[in-house]
Amino acid sequence: MSSGDRSEWAQQYGPWAVVAGGSEGVGAEFAFQLAEAGIDLVLIARKPDPLRETADRCRTRGVRVRELEVDLTAADAVTRIAEATSDIEVGLLIYNAGANTHSAEFLDGDLAAFERVLDLNVRTPLALIHHFGGPMRLRRRGGLLLVGSLTGYLGSARQTVYGGAKAFTRIYAEGLWLELRDYNVHVLELVLGVTRTPAMARAGLNFDVPGLRVSDPAEVAREGLDQLSRGPVHVISAHADSPALHATADRANAVLASHRLMQKLLSGGIPSR
Numbered sequence: 283m284s285s286g287d288r289s290e291w292a293q294q295y296g297p298w299a300v301v302a303g304g305s306e307g308v309g310a311e312f313a314f315q316l317a318e319a320g321i322d323l324v325l326i327a328r329k330p331d332p333l334r335e336t337a338d339r340c341r342t343r344g345v346r347v348r349e350l351e352v353d354l355t356a357a358d359a360v361t362r363i364a365e366a367t368s369d370i371e372v373g374l375l376i377y378n379a380g381a382n383t384h385s386a387e388f389l390d391g392d393l394a395a396f397e398r399v400l401d402l403n404v405r406t407p408l409a410l411i412h413h414f415g416g417p418m419r420l421r422r423r424g425g426l427l428l429v430g431s432l433t434g435y436l437g438s439a440r441q442t443v444y445g446g447a448k449a450f451t452r453i454y455a456e457g458l459w460l461e462l463r464d465y466n467v468h469v470l471e472l473v474l475g476v477t478r479t480p481a482m483a484r485a486g487l488n489f490d491v492p493g494l495r496v497s498d499p500a501e502v503a504r505e506g507l508d509q510l511s512r513g514p515v516h517v518i519s520a521h522a523d524s525p526a527l528h529a530t531a532d533r534a535n536a537v538l539a540s541h542r543l544m545q546k547l548l549s550g551g552i553p554s555r
């Protein structure tokens with residue numbers, strides 16, 4: 283399958299796709315673009331209203347949509363998702379949910395809340411890939427897409443655990459890509475920079491910092507789906523020249539420079555030192 287050939291998506295990634303974190307922002311755009319390609323959808327999120335809105339928008343494209351109100355950090359999340367999909371063939375898993383849920387300096391933060399960041403970004407996606415990936419390998423077709431972050435390339439204050447988790451999934455995705463490349467199961471870690479999602483707007487991000495590149499969710503989803511057949515890692519093109527990607531030698535300077543930019547982005551939310 284050639285990269286970005288949408289007429290072949292249903293054959294490679296259908297008949298059903300699961301989008302974990304599929305109600306808002308990039309997740310909603312993944313869902314809509316897959317619906318336009320004729321792929322049925324299982325959309326997962328916590329808040330029912332945006333979930334219903336996105337599901338209805340996808341249904342207008344003539345596909346079947348299941349709405350699953352599941353907290354992906356809950357201990358029974360994977361069991362519930364497995365039960366709700368036991369009668370369908372899932373050819374694509376997109377794991378989009380995963381913004382930082384505990385933004386605190388490590389020693390001042392709550393350890394249980396940091397562990398939930400790991401649940402959302404590591405434990406649950408691994409379990410879902412283990413569950414859905416096996417049948418894809420047997421069928422010799424499918425796709426697994428994890429949404430990552432530039433934060434996984436360079437340490438950030440108040441994002442120690444989140445950044446570490448995103449670094450983990452990037453390396454994990456590279457290894458998985460190697461393991462599945464002969465089985466026609468596409469694996470991609472899609473690395474996002476700052477993106478104008480509802481979650482980030484609610485978190486009060488200052489998108490207007492001069493010189494800051496801000497991506498649009500629909501463009502990010504389009505680029506991600508177009509790159510899925512290539513794998514294993516793709517940085518959204520608007521952010522491909524980020525200094526975080528090229529900081530190999532002087533890590534202290536690189537981390538401090540990135541820290542100063544983050545301070546502006548978060549409007550002074552990080553203590554300045």
Ligand SMILES: NC(=O)c1ccc[n+]([C@@H]2O[C@H](COP(=O)([O-])OP(=O)(O)OC[C@H]3O[C@@H](n4cnc5c(N)ncnc54)[C@H](OP(=O)(O)O)[C@@H]3O)[C@@H](O)[C@H]2O)c1
Pocket residue numbers: 302303304305306307308309310326327328329330332352353354355377378379380381382402429430431432474475476477478479480481482
């Ligand atoms: N936006 C950015 O600037 C940016 C930058 C770099 C990387 N990223 C990455 O892009 C992805 C999407 O981020 P986002 O900004 O859209 O925020 P997000 O909070 O991850 O929300 C995305 C979707 O996931 C759902 N979700 C979040 N937590 C969930 C949970 N515990 N259980 C079930 N569903 C959950 C949300 O719906 P509910 O809230 O209703 O559950 C929503 O549909 C994340 O992986 C993030 O790390 C984003």
